[in-house]
Amino acid sequence: MATIEGKAKELLDKAEVVVIGTCSGDGIHLVATWGDFVRTIGIQDGNKIVIPAGGYRQTEQNLKGNNKVEVLVGSKQVEGTQGMGTGCRLSGTGEVQTSGELYDLTKSEFPWARGAFVIHVDEIEYML
Numbered sequence: 001m002a003t004i005e006g007k008a009k010e011l012l013d014k015a016e017v018v019v020i021g022t023c024s025g026d027g028i029h030l031v032a033t034w035g036d037f038v039r040t041i042g043i044q045d046g047n048k049i050v051i052p053a054g055g056y057r058q059t060e061q062n063l064k065g066n067n068k069v070e071v072l073v074g075s076k077q078v079e080g081t082q083g084m085g086t087g088c089r090l091s092g093t094g095e096v097q098t099s100g101e102l103y104d105l106t107k108s109e110f111p112w113a114r115g116a117f118v119i120h121v122d123e124i125e126y127m128l
């Protein structure tokens with residue numbers, strides 16, 4: 001298990017867009033969310049990112065066959081090894097929850113959400 005702290009937290013605090021990848025038999029599938037959506041719910045239990053799922057139907061289907069998820073976050077407002085601008089890849093597993101505490105929290109902030117896309121982060125790798 002990884003803890004989302006330090007630069008990874010700073011990146012999630014500043015990113016405009018967060019990109020999320022899953023896999024199907026056909027290959028990679030990328031979707032996105034807004035950074036401020038991730039910040040509205042906030043990191044849960046130190047390593048969970050919770051995203052309001054309005055769509056993500058293909059993503060959810062993919063997760064049923066392979067629950068691995070990779071998330072890419074970047075910002076020019078966070079300093080990296082070569083000056084301003086860095087990013088990281090968060091790897092872990094995910095599921096779309098349609099009941100429970102995180103679902104209720106998501107619905108309270110985003111009434112349009114059909115579920116909570118919960119990503120459990122296991123590893124953080126920095127880029128740049």
Ligand SMILES: Cc1cc2nc3c(=O)[nH]c(=O)nc-3n(C[C@H](O)[C@H](O)[C@H](O)COP(=O)(O)O)c2cc1C
Nearest residue numbers: 017031032033034037052053054055056057058059
């Ligand atoms: C910048 C950006 C932010 C998005 N935010 C969300 C979001 O928070 N929730 C959501 O369900 N879809 C969001 N979408 C749409 C998804 O990326 C995706 O296209 C859609 O949910 C369909 O997912 P699927 O291909 O897994 O079925 C966003 C798209 C963009 C480009």
